[in-house]
Amino acid sequence: MATVSVTTAISASQPLAASELAHACGADTEWVVQLVEVGIVQVTAAEAPPERWQFSSADLQSALEARRLERDFGVGLDAAALILDLQHEVRRLKAVIRAHGLR
Amino acid sequence: MEFKDYYSALGIDRTASEEDVRKAYRKLARKYHPDVSKEADAEKRMRDINEANDVLRDKEKRAAYDALADRVARGGHPQGDFQPPPGWDTGFEFHRGPNQGPADHADFSEFFSSLFGEAERRGAAKRNYRARGEDHHAAIEISLEDALNGAEREITLRSQETDAQGRPSFKTRTLSVKIPAGMHPGQFIRLAGQGMPGHGGEPAGDLYLEVRIAPHRLYRVEERDIYMTLPVTPTEAALGAQVKVPVPTGGAVEVTVPPNARSGLKLRLKGRGLGGKQPGDLYLLLEIALPPATADTTRKAYEQLAQASASFNPRQHLGV
Numbered sequence: 001m002a003t004v005s006v007t008t009a010i011s012a013s014q015p016l017a018a019s020e021l022a023h024a025c026g027a028d029t030e031w032v033v034q035l036v037e038v039g040i041v042q043v044t045a046a047e048a049p050p051e052r053w054q055f056s057s058a059d060l061q062s063a064l065e066a067r068r069l070e071r072d073f074g075v076g077l078d079a080a081a082l083i084l085d086l087q088h089e090v091r092r093l094k095a096v097i098r099a100h101g102l103r
Numbered sequence: 104m105e106f107k108d109y110y111s112a113l114g115i116d117r118t119a120s121e122e123d124v125r126k127a128y129r130k131l132a133r134k135y136h137p138d139v140s141k142e143a144d145a146e147k148r149m150r151d152i153n154e155a156n157d158v159l160r161d162k163e164k165r166a167a168y169d170a171l172a173d174r175v176a177r178g179g180h181p182q183g184d185f186q187p188p189p190g191w192d193t194g195f196e197f198h199r200g201p202n203q204g205p206a207d208h209a210d211f212s213e214f215f216s217s218l219f220g221e222a223e224r225r226g227a228a229k230r231n232y233r234a235r236g237e238d239h240h241a242a243i244e245i246s247l248e249d250a251l252n253g254a255e256r257e258i259t260l261r262s263q264e265t266d267a268q269g270r271p272s273f274k275t276r277t278l279s280v281k282i283p284a285g286m287h288p289g290q291f292i293r294l295a296g297q298g299m300p301g302h303g304g305e306p307a308g309d310l311y312l313e314v315r316i317a318p319h320r321l322y323r324v325e326e327r328d329i330y331m332t333l334p335v336t337p338t339e340a341a342l343g344a345q346v347k348v349p350v351p352t353g354g355a356v357e358v359t360v361p362p363n364a365r366s367g368l369k370l371r372l373k374g375r376g377l378g379g380k381q382p383g384d385l386y387l388l389l390e391i392a393l394p395p396a397t398a399d400t401t402r403k404a405y406e407q408l409a410q411a412s413a414s415f416n417p418r419q420h421l422g423v
Binding site: 003004005006007008009010011012013023026057058060062064072073074087090091092095096098099100 | 125128129132138139153156235237238240250255276278279281282283286287290291292293294295296297308309311313323324325326328330379380381386388
């Protein structure tokens, strides 16, 4: 018998709070503030207090990747931001190639 | 369950220093990173080396794993029949330190979970530590149709418990997951309270499922947009036409191919992509399919076309 669980899709209407993003990455809110500073995650109003920030699925994906890069490669968040930008570009280009049936 | 040799997964031996583990991991992670690797089994290899790294980079886990490996070597377990002996980790304690990052064990093997899953929890309990359970992460692959229309899917999760003899045993539980309509690849579904149990009476963590879309026979997905190749005849492309096109939500729609359409032209059906309230688009990439010139009548028609368009040189820009 399957247990029915409460499921929420992380979306614009149900975003993650800074504390939830931090918990999902095994980190604290201070770390999320650093992610915002280097631009790994995007907030509409960086000057607003962190309790008011909202994050999307894309932010969670980037934050998880940044956490792994930090832990496994010992990179700083500035370098992680650059690696993630390059990674997104590689994935975007690969998707374009696939979408056009070229591979 | 297989006994996993973490040292050979990283290509190092038992005497390897912390620095050697780090170097070996980084080298292999670059080789097998799914974004850059040309190896066919890159994703699986990456999981294996991540798991080996999680144990060997951590002094406490490595010491306990080494001790267990010695016991296994003396005891001679048959291949594939490994069960951790009771109390195998006595005297060792595992911490989930602040720098350990996300609890991404959901990707790891049964062998790993049976050794370190429960032990990490016990370690936390012993230290009288109170905190919400860690969040877990996993991926769920769904069909394009399910992503568009929403669906209910069952997923099986393994959790580990200790039996009366103190031996770790597995309990599988099935969860029914409601997938909302309009999910796009990379979007997360959160299952409240389905992560790791809480410590010291605090609530359990959540489980995050990352949505992946399975390859489709007709459609290709790029973020929120969907692409399909639409074959048309030379006549349809030249004169324009109304053609029937299947749409991923089911059924078909009539689409206008404009006159003088070229191969590769992109027709956009606005809002027929993925993404719920802010949907992407469905793009049709025109591909001109030539009727074969085998029958006499078709041959004749092509010959007439050649005469009628004798002044048309498609290679003019090549200078010939």
